Amino acid sequence: MRIISGEFKGRRIIAPNSLPVRPTTDMAKEALFNILNNLYYFDDISVLDLFSGSGNISYEFSSRGTTKITAVDQDFGCVDFITKTSEKFEMDIQTIKADVFKLLQKFDKKSDVIFADPPYDFEDLAFSKIAEFVFKYNLLEPNGVLIIEHSKHTKLADLPFYSYGKSYGGNSFSFFEMPEE
Numbered sequence: 001m002r003i004i005s006g007e008f009k010g011r012r013i014i015a016p017n018s019l020p021v022r023p024t025t026d027m028a029k030e031a032l033f034n035i036l037n038n039l040y041y042f043d044d045i046s047v048l049d050l051f052s053g054s055g056n057i058s059y060e061f062s063s064r065g066t067t068k069i070t071a072v073d074q075d076f077g078c079v080d081f082i083t084k085t086s087e088k089f090e091m092d093i094q095t096i097k098a099d100v101f102k103l104l105q106k107f108d109k110k111s112d113v114i115f116a117d118p119p120y121d122f123e124d125l126a127f128s129k130i131a132e133f134v135f136k137y138n139l140l141e142p143n144g145v146l147i148i149e150h151s152k153h154t155k156l157a158d159l160p161f162y163s164y165g166k167s168y169g170g171n172s173f174s175f176f177e178m179p180e181e
Contacts, residue, residue, distance in 0.1 A: 001013050001014075001015070001023045001026070001054060001056050001059075002026055002030055002065075003059055003060060003063045004026060004030050004033060004064030005030075005033065005060070005063065005064060005155070006059060006062075006064040006065065007059070007063050007064075007065075007173045008062075008063040008089060008106060009060070009063065011039065011063075011089075013054070013055075013056075013059060013085060015053075015054040015081060015099075016077070016081065017073050018077060018098040018159075019053065019054060019075070019077050019078055019081060020053075020054035020075055020078070021054045021078065022053070022119075022120065023053065024056055024057060024117065024149060024171065025047035025168070025169065025171060027057065027169060028168040028169065028171035028173070029060060030151075031058070031166065031168050032147070032166075032173055033060060033064070033119075035166065036113065040112060040113070041144070042061060042064040042065045042066045042069070043064075043065035043068055044112075045068070045111075045112035045113055045115075046066075046069075046070075046109070046110070046111045046112050046141070047061050047068065047070070047111055047112070047114075047115065048070050048107075048109075048111040048113070048114045048115070048139070049061075049069065049070065049071045049115050049117075050070065050072050050100045050104075050114065050115065050116040050117070050118070050130070051072070051073060051100060051116055051118045051119070052071035052072055052073045052078065052095075052117070053070055053073060053075075053078055053118045054078065054081060054082070054084060054154065055078075055081065055085055055093070055116065057115050058071045058083070058086070058091075059086075059089075059091065059095050059170075061091075061104045062086070062089075062091040062092065062093055063091075063112075068091045068092075068111075068121070068160055069091075069092065069093045069094065070093075070094045070095075070096060070097050070109070070111075071093055071094070071096070071097045072095075072097075072100055072103055073095075074096055074097065074098060074099050074100070075097075076097055079095045079096070079097040082095050083088075083095045083134065087141055088140040097160065098115035099133075100116070100118075100130070100151065101130075101133065102131035104130075104134065104137060104139065105133060105137060105138060107137065107141075110138070110139055110140060110141045110143060110144070111139060111140065111141060112141045112143070112144045112145075113144065113145055113147065114134055114139060114140060114144070114145070114146045114147070115146075115147045115149070116130050116147070116148045116149065117148075117149040118148070118149075118150075120150060120151040120154070122150075122154075124139070124154070126151055127150060127154060127156055128156075128159050130146075130148055130163075131146060131148065131156075131159050131160065131161060131176050132160075132168050134146045134176070135161050135176075135178065140178060141155055142180070143177075143179065144151060144177070145163075145175055145176065145177050146161070146175070146176040146177075147174070147176075148173070148174045148176070148179065149172070149173055150173075150174065151170060151171075152167050152171070152172045154172070156174040157174070159174075159176070160174075161177060161178060161179070162174060162175075162176055163175045163176055163177045163178050166176060
């Protein structure tokens with residue numbers, strides 16, 4: 001994987017083959033960050049990266065100036081890899097080894113961006129639980145966004161708080177926002 005922009009632009013990070021990951025493609029990641037670049041100043045936001053895997057998305061936020069990043073994965077190898085990589089590059093990424101669904105029910109910090117990249121073979125109910133828990137437990141800051149990455153075959157447009165979706169090759173991003181009052 002490659003960091004697209006920012007302080008560490010062009011850096012390649014090689015995750016061990018033993019990690020159970022499927023990193024977001026460079027094309028999809030670049031498109032996603034072009035959208036986010038129009039919504040936020042990266043150095044002013046907080047990010048919760050769920051199912052963080054190799055840390056690909058966390059590194060991109062950090063490279064662009066975000067300093068409040070929490071990366072969550074239940075695989076020890078993934079958490080260890082993100083911790084070591086972020087220390088190597090002096091990135092401010094907090095890691096948590098936890099089941100995402102259990103964590104969301106007790107997490108007490110709001111974030112401007114919550115990014116979730118669960119396994120593509122998740123059941124539809126599991127995708128909907130991510131959105132349900134984020135909004136039920138009020139985990140987004142005002143004007144915050146939940147982004148769920150999924151395969152183009154998964155349809156999330158019928159879920160509450162769905163705002164819009166974007167697809168890039170086989171990758172899709174569904175954006176969820178609290179409606180303005």
